[in-house]
Amino acid sequence: MKLLKNLTAQVIIAIILGIIVGAIWPEFGASLKVLADLFIKLIKMLIAPIIFLTVAIGIGAMGDMKKVGKIGGKALIYFEVVSTIALAIGIAVALLVNAGDGMNIEANSGADVSQYTEAAANQEHGIGAFIASIIPSNFVGALANGELLPTLFAAVLFGMAAAALGEKSKPVITFFEQVSEIFFKIVSMVMKFSPIGAFGAMAYTIGHFGLEALGNLGYLMAAVYITMALFLILILGSIAKFYGFNIFKFIAYIKDEIFLVIGTSSSESALPSMMRKLERYGCSKQVVGLVVPTGYSFNLDGTAIYLSMAALFIAQAYGVDLTWIQIITLLGILMITSKGAAGVTGSGFITLAATLAAFPMIPVEGIALLIGVDRFMSEARAVTNLIGNGVATVVVSKSEKEFDEAVNATLKQSKA
Numbered sequence: 001m002k003l004l005k006n007l008t009a010q011v012i013i014a015i016i017l018g019i020i021v022g023a024i025w026p027e028f029g030a031s032l033k034v035l036a037d038l039f040i041k042l043i044k045m046l047i048a049p050i051i052f053l054t055v056a057i058g059i060g061a062m063g064d065m066k067k068v069g070k071i072g073g074k075a076l077i078y079f080e081v082v083s084t085i086a087l088a089i090g091i092a093v094a095l096l097v098n099a100g101d102g103m104n105i106e107a108n109s110g111a112d113v114s115q116y117t118e119a120a121a122n123q124e125h126g127i128g129a130f131i132a133s134i135i136p137s138n139f140v141g142a143l144a145n146g147e148l149l150p151t152l153f154a155a156v157l158f159g160m161a162a163a164a165l166g167e168k169s170k171p172v173i174t175f176f177e178q179v180s181e182i183f184f185k186i187v188s189m190v191m192k193f194s195p196i197g198a199f200g201a202m203a204y205t206i207g208h209f210g211l212e213a214l215g216n217l218g219y220l221m222a223a224v225y226i227t228m229a230l231f232l233i234l235i236l237g238s239i240a241k242f243y244g245f246n247i248f249k250f251i252a253y254i255k256d257e258i259f260l261v262i263g264t265s266s267s268e269s270a271l272p273s274m275m276r277k278l279e280r281y282g283c284s285k286q287v288v289g290l291v292v293p294t295g296y297s298f299n300l301d302g303t304a305i306y307l308s309m310a311a312l313f314i315a316q317a318y319g320v321d322l323t324w325i326q327i328i329t330l331l332g333i334l335m336i337t338s339k340g341a342a343g344v345t346g347s348g349f350i351t352l353a354a355t356l357a358a359f360p361m362i363p364v365e366g367i368a369l370l371i372g373v374d375r376f377m378s379e380a381r382a383v384t385n386l387i388g389n390g391v392a393t394v395v396v397s398k399s400e401k402e403f404d405e406a407v408n409a410t411l412k413q414s415k416a
Helices: 007-023 025-033 031-064 065-097 114-122 128-135 137-145 146-189 192-208 218-242 247-253 256-262 267-281 286-298 300-318 325-338 347-357 364-399 405-415
Strands: none
Touching: 007 025, 007 192, 007 256, 025 031, 025 137, 025 192, 025 300, 031 137, 031 146, 031 218, 031 256, 031 267, 031 286, 065 146, 065 218, 065 286, 065 300, 065 325, 065 364, 128 146, 128 218, 137 256, 146 267, 146 286, 218 247, 218 300, 218 364, 247 256, 247 267, 256 267, 256 364, 267 364, 267 405, 286 364, 300 325, 300 347, 300 364, 325 347, 347 364
16 A cells, blocks of 8 residues: 555654554563663664764855854754743643642652662753753864764854865865765665654653553643644744745645654654755745754743643642742753753653752752653653754745745645
């Protein structure tokens, strides 16, 4: 059947089969986590070289350093404004629904959260530590360790030097473009295994936590999902409309990447194919190469909503009444700690633990309340982050006149 050859259909079927296997044979389902881990490792091994090559090519080919600075500056301002709006919306909804009120915290008093609090203690947070973490110990080490921000920093330096050299650097840029094509071909090969990764991830989730986990803390889960949906439709939808594109059609265009993220709960798994998709949508390679990787650390809209709602949920569960000054202070702390959420294993819990450690009136052990259902909210976080970065790239491309309307029109005709 033609439908079964479609990657989106394969991923959806894999997710459904994963739920069935996890529900009927929980132990076996839990053991299938290795399939998801292997797939994500395959993707992660490609991210650092693709980021380096794409950014270096984009900046090196651009030549105009003022333009590079203008695009980067505009992207960072956009990221900060939109992610702050996301945090504020999360806090507003959490206060409105009051999901933690009346929660039985005694059932969770014995939960072990030491792995998250220790990781948060070891993970330095704050602007100074964050900036220091961007600079790699050595140029090659950033790529070898697969660290996103240090790789981005090294690529920007390389691209700037290449742009400054002008014609002398063109052979190197051309070579990088050819190497980049090879890496994207590897991505297309790896993506054929995405249904297997999605199957393993979903079987593990249901097998490990059980179907009843889908009902635990359902009120908070529903609030998180609805809040992120409203953020996508109202906030990002309004931004998209202002810049002349439809948010629903854009979401439909990147549906393959969205289903992959849902299956793996990792927005990183879709990063390489998302970059290629945005170029086909009409965004210039230079803007895609600069905005998308940066957005994976600075533009985490879904993570921002989750962190703000989770922090207030814990406060409500423990009966902690926060003043407006404390709520505004919490927002300020989250604006800093949320920037360190990318590229950290278990980043949601670790960043939340770091936030609560800096805000002692909310018990840090309260994160134990969320362990059982965090997996089910991580998909919403990852999808919102993915769509948010896609919209940001289109917005910056259009505002900088780096968007090819002819390419976009051809794409629309081919879809018609």
